[in-house]
Amino acid sequence: MNSSIINQEPAFILHHRKYRESSQIIDIFTMNFGRISLIAKGSKKASYRHFIQPYQPLLISWSGRGDLKILRDIEANGHSIPNLQGEKLFCGYYINELIIHLTHQYDPHPDIFKLYQNTLKHLTELDDFQVVLRLFEKYLLNLLGFGLILTHDADTGLAIESNTYYRYEIEHGPVNASNDTLVTELIKGAYLLAFANNELDGVECMTAIKRLMRKIIDYYLDGKKLNSRILYAQFKKVSS
């Protein structure tokens, strides 16, 4: 039936693994169908085999109605994105893992697809990958419906003040912490405002926002571990 054949859907390959002698199972992130799994029969010898790699814009065709669709063809979708290099290779694993853990299969997210595509481009173009990753996390949560409040106090509704410290309550927002007796995990208003304006400057601001985002992302991961984060920590240990 026609409805079970999809032609030339814009997609990225998130991950692939061997299946039997010469086939592969490929997890892809598509523009209009969300995240799906395909079986690529005889892919080791197929003409499209050199397209089976992550981080490249592709047009993928498949058929089938069950959970596991059958791959029909892969073509390039416009210009290729330059390969990630050095530490940015770990960033690629990280954004793929976030997409896999935070989106559901068959849940269409055209806006997240665009975010993913732009993030890959920014990763190859910009030197400071930490900024790219923080903005990816911010927009990803936004598009998933978990948007952060960064410009006003969640209790009082008052505007965030630069020199005041706040306590960020997950699924609520920043709360004035002037009367808190505990001073751990507080964040300066100026950093929240900077993050709201996408202007992450300075080591202190970056560290504060990184800590905040890690806490929030961990909450939504619901106990799942990010192996790419563990790998990066191990890498930093041996390379320093």
Place this chain on the structure above:
Amino acid sequence: MKNSILQDLINAMKCMPGVGPKSAQRIAYHLLQRDRDGARKMAYTLNEAIEKIGHCVSCRTFSETEKCFICLDETRNNQQLCLVETPANVMSIESTGSFKGKYFVLMGYLSPIDGVGPDELGFDLLEQHFKTQQVRELIFAFSSNIETEATVFYISEMAKKYAIKITRLAQGVPIGGDIEYLDGHTLAHAINQRSNA
């Protein structure tokens, strides 16, 4: 269930790569009908292999002895260490007869989504080689794709403090290959990395 041993045999055959239910049944019937001796030999050898073949303590390839025959061979060059993904890759390179150094078999490459990290690939043991042996050159003989790049980068950074020269396999036109049918990436590589004629 009747014939449960026969059914077990058919199911057991299915664990082999590329063998589905139909082939499994065909192999099982063939062995029972026509080649019981062959089957007995196979059963014995499989058992022996499972019991006795482990990993070489030095390079991690399959070996019946503590160290494999390549690691024990004193005529080989200790200064060159070739990194490969699988024991099959060792055999491929050995069959060319053009490499006289030693190997280190990772048994895969870094793949966080599959849970394969430095511990699974024996990076600790590899760093011990850097520390204690006289490795001067590290040769990456990996499949050419973006997924192995993180592994190459990680190990290269690890090797930096030991001042080891790092090289990788050349990429280019295969022998007997027609330029017309070569993919763009390989051809671009071949042009950029051209050698003196």
